[in-house]
Amino acid sequence: MKFTIAPLGDNSLIIELGLDISREIQQKVKKVSSFFEEKTFDWVIETVPGFTTVAVFYDPLKIQSDTLPYESVCEELKLHLEKLEVEEDSRPRIVEIPVCYGGEFGPDLEEVASHNGLSTEEVIDIHANGEYIVYMIGFAPGFPYIGGMSEKIAAPRRSNPRLKIPAGSVGIAGKQTGVYPIETPGGWQLIGKTPRKLFLPEGETPSLLQAGDQIKFVPISIEEFQRIEEDEK
Amino acid sequence: MIKITKPGLLTSVQDLGRYGYQKYGVITSGVMDTTAHRIANLLVGNDENEATLELTLLGPDMEFRDDTLISICGGNLSPSINGKPVKLWRSVLVKAGSKLKFGGCKTGCRAYLAVAGGFDVPEVMDSKSTYIRAGIGGHNGKALQNDDELSIGKPSELSRQISEILAEERKDKAFSEMKWTISSDFTVSSVSKPHVRVMRGRQYDWFTTDSQMKLFTEHFEVTSQSDRMGYRLKGPELSLENKQEMLSEAVSFGTIQVPSEGNPIVLLADRQTTGGYPKIGQIATVDLSIMAQLKPGDKVQFVEVSHEVAQQLYLDREKKLHQLKQGIALKIRQKTK
Incomplete structure (x- = not known):
């Protein structure tokens, strides 16, 4: 290497x-x-x-x-x-992130759609069918830097950043998509929210995701969101 | 037990930091001035990594429920017990019921209060350090508040011996201080025009020769936009030779990074784990304590030091601290024989 x-x-x-x-x-x-x-x-x-x-x-x-x-x-x-070599068949771990898109969880979904001349359903479809890889964890505990989002749903950051973005929010900023593990201020366009916890301070590893993971966003209903949220407690 | 009766500006439980979890985006936290913290612990017979209280500019008021061996090191925030001034950098035995207060900040910016036995708060990810933004560690994951009660751990054998020596002298007074203090080599927590040694950063070559020169010849002022995460400095504008985008990578305690507007930021204890701004310099570990004691309005002069010299300085300083530790233990043992 x-x-x-x-x-x-x-x-x-x-x-x-x-x-x-x-x-x-x-x-x-x-x-x-x-x-x-x-x-x-x-x-x-x-x-x-x-x-x-x-x-x-x-x-x-x-x-x-x-x-x-x-x-x-x-x-x-x-x-x-010097002796290390990357094995060709090293398969990444696949982590499913359930996301309830739109509504109060994704207040910017319509803006992302109209910015790209798409319907909200199309944005969800494109976002949920992308092939994503976690490049690194940084910025906040458990926050994944994710590569692989389609440019068809890219959208600029909000000109007026929010003071509080709830934990679990899924957002878009430019050509990147990400999930907020803890409540922070931020300017990302929010398109949905996951009930899964990304930061687990009591867990054996404090982050749900790790560098190299492959992510799959799975659209869920509000009822499923509530059920998973209950299980996560 | 200690009861907080006034919280002060920013008082939090910190140890030497949370290591091993930066790859998950968990910042290290920990004390800003590691030297003062370590010495405060040594003076009460604790392990150097034991948690202390980090006090900032305006210290708290507190009440001691039991006889307690303490020491206060770092910046001089004018501590007094029952109205009588207490010396810094010393072992001090406080009588139960006494009240410790802090007045104005005379030198430095942060003081460290160690108690024999340490603060009995749970470890989160192997550390007692408070990580305020994530709400974990320390006392309930927060800076101290009014009426907080802090439990104290079990003192070591050495702690008990130090207390015994001081108890003889205390009699009915609210506190007694050890007659000896430590060498002034370690107590430099305030200098009028501080010099801080800096190595070239990983992207030093990206900057114009003018910026490279100014980093090491001009003064920089600590602005009010400075906290435990980092100090924003004001001084000559530093600019890149060519506009270059950097990919985020790890940063360290004392990294000097420069955003595009040209004012450098020194990253400190609560820094994010990674950063995407070019790094023009890196403060030598031995001088981080000087930097951590600067407050808004203070000026600093950076002096270039090679990577080799910075390593040697670190090894020498650690050797001295080790000798100090042994020296304290020896002194106490001779007294108690």
């Missing part, structure tokens, strides 16, 4: 695996991330994937070496990373 390593700070570094957002580079990011989950170094505090990078935060005091910590960390990482 090809990569470069550069310092981020005096106790962190960034492994760069490519320059553009693509499925291929995403696979490499995923491979490197899972490498750190399988092989645990006692000096690694944690790793953080980006679109084309994996950052490694380490404890310099746990590195026994005559040279400075960064040098010996680089040497050791190179040794391992």
Whole structure:
């Protein structure tokens, strides 16, 4: 696997695996991330994937070496990373996200539709039938950066951002779609809401989604929404 | 137990941070000034990572229900117990029923209050740090409020020994202070024109030579749009040579990023896990405490330091802190023999 390593700070570094957002580079990011989950170094505090990078935060005091910590960390990482290869058949995990579109949950659905000269049903149809991949989690706990939305339903951010967007809201901003795990202010166009919790602070892993997951949005009725919401409690 | 009778501007339970969950978008949180926090813990016989209270500019008022060994380190927010001033950077034994108050902020911006045994709040994702926006950690996931009651954990053997020494001197007074304090090497939490050492950031080369030069020659002021998440600075405008889009990647404590309007932002304890703005610099870990003690209106001068020197500075500082820890334990043991 090809990569470069550069310092981020005096106790962190960034492994760069490519320059553009693509499925291929995403696979490499995923491979490197899972490498750190399988092989645990006692000096690694944690790793953080980006679109084309994996950052490694380490404890310099746990590195026994005559040279400075960064040098010996680089040497050791190179040794391992050079041997890594992305397997062709690595299938992503598929996570279904039920969404109740429109109504009070999706107050901007009509605006997204009229902006694109479509009916609201067409917007839902296009949104729910896309093939989405989670590139990374960031911005807020459990918030997925999702790639793969059709440009047919792209819509600019609201000129007047909302002060409170409820947790679970599904929105569109430009060519991106996303789901808000916690209540935050924001300018995304809201088209629906999921009853599933994306941020699970008490869970074994605090995020429903992980980098590399494939997402499937499944349209549901308000009754189904309420039933799932009850189960999630 | 401690009862809060006035919450102060922003008082929260923090430890050294929540690590291992940034890949899920969970920020690290934790104290802003790690040095002051660690020393506050050492002075009461705690583990360095034990939770302390982080007080901001205007400290809280509180009442101690039991005899409690405490220490206050960091910025000088004018602490007093039952009206009598208390010294910073010392072990202090407080009598049950005494009231601790804070007055104006004389130096720095944040103080750390450690109690022997630590604050007995549940760990969420391996940390006691308060993450206010997500409502988790600390005391009910929030900054402290009026009438909050904080339970205290079990003090260590060393804590008990420190308390014993101070109890002899206290007699009927509301509190007694340890006669010795720690070396001034560690207590620099306020300097009039602070110099902060900075390494070149990952996108340093993207900036114009003029901007690169100005970063290390001119002063920057901390604006009022500054909080635990980050400090927005005002100074010479920093601009890119060519307009380039960056893909979001991890950031770190002390990352200096520059949005397109040209004013740099220093990312601090409550920073988001990833960022998409070009990073012109990265503050050396050893100087983060100086940065964290700056308040709006303060000026800072960045001084360039190489990645190699920053690493060496870190190793040296950690060695000194380790010696300090051993020194405190030794001193206490000699006294109690």
